[in-house]
Amino acid sequence: MALIKKFQVTFDCAEPERVARFWCEVLGYVVPPPPEGFSTWDDYNRSLPPEHRDSWSACVDPSGEGPRLYFQRVPEGKVVKNRVHLDVRAGTGLVGAERLAVLEAECARLLAVGAVHVLTQVADDENESCITMQDIEGNEFCLD
Template sequence: MVFFQLVIDCAAPDRLARFWADGLGYELEEPPGHFDTWREYWQSIGVPEEELGDGDCADSIVDPEGAGPRIWFQQVPEGKVVKNRFHLDIKVGGKREEVPLATRRARVDAKVEQLVRAGASVVRVLAEPGVDHYAVAMTDPEGNEFDVV
């Protein structure tokens, strides 16, 4: 088995960590062991001060059930300039075989409203008449694309 974490480059790790924790039902990850802050932890393992950025902020989230990957928000100096080549689908609608389209649509729309209140933006609605599919393309507060399905 291979274990992995998802790393998202960003300008404001604390803001994105909080946004995605709320959006995914994750929790902010506490610093390891006896450390009060992540800055203390990173300094203890020798990370240079100039690489710490906002080292006291929340910069990683974890699935409280332990099923999903850890997500680390790595502060970088450059901004996002092109479309993601990789994106998340937040699946809240339910399985097509089990849940009617109207119910899936209502679930997706409710999640979209929550995420907009948290700072996301709607890009477009992905729906066509006669097609049993409904999703909403969105961007997080730093412009990273994702879909709510």
């Protein structure tokens, strides 16, 4: 049996395009081009029945290395903590005060685009520092 190497991460949300653009800012991703035959995403959306307009969006790693993120509109809001979350690897290879400073700088950048700071966990004898945050619809993620 062949191993699957590509996958996408799907988010349920209220405003797919808004959440996709937020994650583009976080990860340096881009919104992919519209489907063939459409010059813009607005043109594509106008071609759909009203109930399907703006029902999804996506963002992709421009290098092709990272997973595609897919955002689908759902009627219900987020109620409890995510069972899966993304760890944004901002401090890879760093330790101590240097790591914490990099994480705090990234936290400040993301606050400016709508993220919410939840908790800063400072390094102890077992774990390095990390920062828990929420995206613009309350989905948790970590800066680590």
